[in-house]
Amino acid sequence: MTIAHQTWSADAARAVIATCNEPGPVLISLQALQHAFGYVHPDATQLVADAFNVSRADVYGVLTYYSDLRTTPPSEVEVRVCMGEACQAVGARELMAAAQQHLGPRCDVQAVFCMGNCALGPTAVVAGRLHGRVSAVGLANSVARALGSTEAGERQ
Template sequence: MQLASTDIAKRAIGIIDQLKGKEGPLLPILHELQDEFGYVPQEALPLIAQALNISRAEVHGVFTFYHDYRDHPAGRHVLKLCRAEACQSLGAEALANKARQLLGVDWHGTTADGAVTLEPVYCLGLCACGPSAMLDGEVIGRLDAEALEEIAAEVRL
């Protein structure tokens, strides 16, 4: 179901109004919008700027700086692969290439069937258990090609 722009704006304004009084409210507002919609609607960015009395450029800069914010809905599953140095030294690049090939998408892409979104992440805190990944908030350590194939099959169901 596609939300009408006015419905998005009303819900976004409610979130912004609820959080704008906090100290340093921009990040909490962006987090709450993503929790509410599954992404941060672009039409909410000027509303945030107006409510916080900051420029649209500043809101856009913060929004685009952080990799976790999305400007479109994610798939039913989100697979994040660690791209940090410790995982890279343990073969994460080959796994990243395999994941993109198995799913048929590049970073930040969602499969055509809407099943899975593939995202890079720059450390999951499992450096001693790399390469690591996260599937729908669950961390996976010591990821190998076989486990990756199982994950790709599982998320496509």
């Protein structure tokens, strides 16, 4: 599953920010920017600060506090490995180490805690799809399939 994002531009970012008129506008604006562009471009901190009359430091503090907000463009495939206790007991640490070592720059590998799939650990999510009882080889195969589907989508 690949999500198409807009290409970053200050004008497009201003348009996204302008739609955020609810309480907590800084966080809502940053979430909207990430939804639109796939990440929050570094130049967006000044745009958000200007839009809501707060300091750039305040915006940066919100941006870096929430782990769901990212400041770099996403890779082609996101991989999340469960590091909950049940998954660690059946090899999640080793799976995470193998993923970080072997999957390469086209993948974002993140440790997350408890996906609620404890009976089928270790668990990983590859491109939005949940996989249970994952081995390093199985994870690599799932990533290869996900990368193949993104390449097929680009050719269409």
